[in-house]
Amino acid sequence: MPSLAPHISTVPDSGIRRIYEQALLLDDAIMLVVGEPDVPVARHIGDAARRAWTEDRTNYTPNGGIAPLRRALQEKLFRENRIDAEIEQVWVTVGATQALHQAMALLLAPGDEVLVPDPGYTTFTMNAHMLGAVPVPYELAPAHGFEPDLDALEASVTDRTRVLLLNSPSNPLGSVVGAETVQRLLAFARRHDLWVISDEVYEYFTFGARHVSPASLDEDDRVFSVFSLSKTYAMTGVRVGYLVTPKGMAGTMRTVQEATVSCVAEPDQFAALAAIVGDHSAVQEARDHYRANLEVAREVLDAKGITYNDPEGAFYLWIDVAHATDGDVAAWAERFLLAERVAVAPGSAFGRAGEGWIRVCLAADPAVLREGLRRLPDPR
Secondary structure, three states: OOOOOHHHHHOOOOHHHHHHHHHHOOOOOEEOOOOOOOOOOOHHHHHHHHHHHHOOOOOOOOOOOOHHHHHHHHHHHHHHHOOOOOHHHEEEEOHHHHHHHHHHHHHOOOOOEEEEEEOOOHHHHHHHHHOOOEEEEEEOOHHHOOOOOHHHHHHHOOOOEEEEEEEOOOOOOOOOOOHHHHHHHHHHHHHOOOEEEEEOOOOOOEOOOOOOOHHHHOOOOOEEEEEEOOOOOOOHHHOOEEEEOOOOOHHHHHHHHHHHOOOOOHHHHHHHHHHHHOOOHHHHHHHHHHHHHHHHHHHHHHHHOOOEEOOOEOOEEEEEOHHHHOOOHHHHHHHHHHHHOEEOEEHHHHOHHHOOEEEEEOOOOHHHHHHHHHOOOOOO
16 A cells, blocks of 8 residues: 655654543543634524525635625624734634634645744644645743744744744634734734634624734735634634735635645535624623633632633633643543543643643533532642
């Protein structure tokens, strides 16, 4: 049998999924491991998808998406993200996952380097390896408020560095990068002539901090912005996201979109259109739910004396359990699942800097969340 391409063996597996799949085999596991909204999709979104199927809207669409959806996204970007994009810069994708991979595939050749946050979402590193590129982690440390350290970034740049990847609000940290830091990061990218990919999947879920889209401050067309409807509208399985490119890439995007997915399923696009232009009260209710759960989590962890990063966004809590893990949080998370029946994501799944930490998803029933956190070991 022929062998696979050599770089495929370098793609790391997901430490999150490993715990999740073990937990699925148990009847009584408390699930705090995956980033899945626990609220239902709003009725008007489901109605739009059903209507599209009933009306047989099941054909190919333009590569970039149906015109009404692209226009709605263009208006949303201008209104909420302060991004003045042309229609041909907005491309509907199969979730943010495809948008992220598409952007990286456009910018990275084999052997090129991409600066990725550590801790950072697992797909950042996985995608780089899938493309034969080299992920170079930059640490997000408590000492710097879990924001990028510009001096460390400067030291990480080589003649092979092509891309700086940003994620705010952060998965897994919940940190939100402010406008001043975004401007410094864009200046850094300009100095080294780097592209910037900005993952903004959790843009709607912030707690007191303002989400800033780097493209709104971009002066020389170097930012690719990645967005998703999955978390915002509780439609993770519908798989709709969008990529906003710099100007002048319509022809290239049309080609690569055709070569990868052709287009997103038409009923899913009508569901996405209904989500964007319809009633947003469910989004506000979800935000309030996650904020209330954050208060529940704070209460439990403070009472136990466990350290955590107080998040400004997303719906995760980054918790320090180094007192219990003996330097191997991944192995500890498996033992904790079997012994206490609580599934959490080991911090090392998000990079070396995550050793000793866990990520807990706040999208859960409050009583279930309280009980899961109560079972965490107290500091010695």
